[in-house]
Amino acid sequence: MTVLGVRWTAGQVLALAPDTASRAAGSRLGVAGPWSGTGWSDEGVVWGRCEGPDGTAYRTAVDLTGAAGPAYLCACPSPEPPCGHALGLLLLWAGAGGAVPRGEAPRWAERWRAERRGIARGERAGGAAGSGPRVAAPAAARRRAERRAARIDGGAAELERRLADLLRGGLAGARRSGYGLWEETAARMVDAQAPGLAARVRELGAIPGSGPDWPGRLLEECALLHLLGRGWLGRERLPGELSAVVRTRVGLTASPDGPPLRDRWLVLARYDTADARLTTRRTWLYGTASRRTALLLSYGAAGRAPEPELPVGLALDAEVSAYSGAGGPRVALGERFAPPVPDPTRPPGVTVTRAAARYGEALRADPWRESVPVTLAAVVPQPDGETWQVADAVEDTALPLTVRARDRPGLWRLAAVSGGRPVRVFGECGHRGFTPLAVWPDGPGPVVPLC
Structure with a gap:
């Protein structure tokens, strides 16, 4: 899967994480x-010993050379590999500074490597002879999935009780209780x-006292969280596609198992969001x-x-694969066939009315969608009292800009490119309004990033 002479990037390591919690734990332990x-060896093994704040230490090893992908060894109770220790070890190995030196694997890591490669050879031989060991791994994975589903069942049921207690006591109590x-x-x-x-619970905690209309917004978000909890508990009765969306929304990992689609992909926009542990990059193609x-x-x-670091306005000849059950347009980038090059292509635009209708259609498939990507064909940015909006140049309609958009310097860049004339704008349209991410001038000219 890799050549150990070429270090992985942090993004490649974190892409192995089975869920958000493992990704966050790995980020925390990647120091x-x-x-x-x-250490790491030419045989394809990375190893180390991680000590927790309570003094518990775990031997961790990763074998990077398996035909089916990396294999992991760790004694921690994480139910689904790779655990946070394995991800943290790989992040440490992938980083600069020589924190993981080249060397000879310790006896315990070498013994594990030899045993698992011997098992792999036996399974291949047994498979050729029609014997049964090949079913052991799927059976173990099924048991892990069942145990995790049972734990999520308990969590969703507890969340339902806590939401009921909140509403029974009144929303005003949410402000007095504080974030704790x-x-x-x-x-x-x-x-x-x-x-x-x-993640959705933490978002709820930021709403009380955040503005004059916070009780209404808190009630909306509580209703969506209640809907998600009930959807999980009744997932077996949901249509297949909606059940897959619910599984992804509660935190089960989706896989990029869609058929590869090769195209010339124009980079429309790119922006990062960060918290104390993780930086997330969104790149629209x-x-x-x-x-x-x-x-x-x-x-x-x-x-x-x-x-990846893909500049806005360039296009790359590449394959992408869609994520199953992701409830949106998310893809994984596959093989690239040429370096990115400038491209004057502009995506076709729609009216404000059609953009709002697209968001409504998306909500039917995924009620928890925050927004959808749209390109507005011809709009004029203009102030609207204390806020801003983009007014359609053809229809007598407009979309308010989100608070996030109004707080960015890109708003003034958008106004400057427009100069009062209609422009084509790409962005995210949702229930809070429109967030512009890129704009094309009226006439020839390259795309201008707004984020």
Whole structure:
């Protein structure tokens, strides 16, 4: 899967994470502090010993040369590999500074490597002879999935009780309780291995007292969280596609198993969001032949910039694969056939009315969608009292800009490019309004990034 002479990027390591919680744990452990006895060998093994704050230490090893992908060894209780220790070890190995030196594998790591490669040879031989060991790995994976589903069931049921208690006591109590109550509830969802539920709970905690209309927004988000919890608990009765969306929304990992689609992909926009542990990069692409808009998500740990670094306005000849059940346009970038080059292509635009209708259509498939990507054909940015909007040049309609858009310097760049004339704008349209991400001038000229 890799040549050890070429270091991986943080994005490649974090792409192995089975869920958001493992990704966050790996990012936290991808520093030298808790590690000792680390190393990597020419045979394809990376190893180390990670000590936790309670004094518990775990031997961790990764074999990078398996035909089916990396294999992991760790004694921690994580139910689905790779665990945070394995991801942290790989991040440490991938980083600069020689924190993981080249050397000879210790006896325990070499013994594990030899045993697992012997088992792999036996399974291949047994498979050729028609024997049964090949079913052991799928059976173990099924048992892990069942155990995790049971834990999420418990977490969703507890979340339902906490939401009922909140509404029974009145929304005003949410402001008096402070953020600690929400963080404690989010921690319970992490324990239940439902990182998607935990993330939405943390978002709820930021709403009380955040503006004059916060009770209404809190009630809306509580209703959506209730809908997600009930959807998970009744997932067996849902249509297949909606069930897959619910599984992804609670935090189960989706896979980029769609058929590869080769196209000339124009980079429409790119922006990063960050918290204390992780930087998330969103890159929007447009297929000039397929006329499809796609989203690349990548992650960087401990202050590292995510990959890939694709400049806005360039196009690359490449393959992408869609994520199953992701509830949106997310794809994984596959093989690239040529370096990115400038491209004057502009995606076709729609009216404001059609953009709002697209968001409504997306909500039917995924009620938790925050926004959809749209290109507005001809709009004029203009102030609207204390806020801003983009007014359609053809229809008597307009979309308000989101608070996030109004707080960015890109708003003034958009106004300057427009100069009061209609322009074509790409962005994200949702229930909070429109966030412009790129603009093309009226007339010839390259795309101008707004983020």
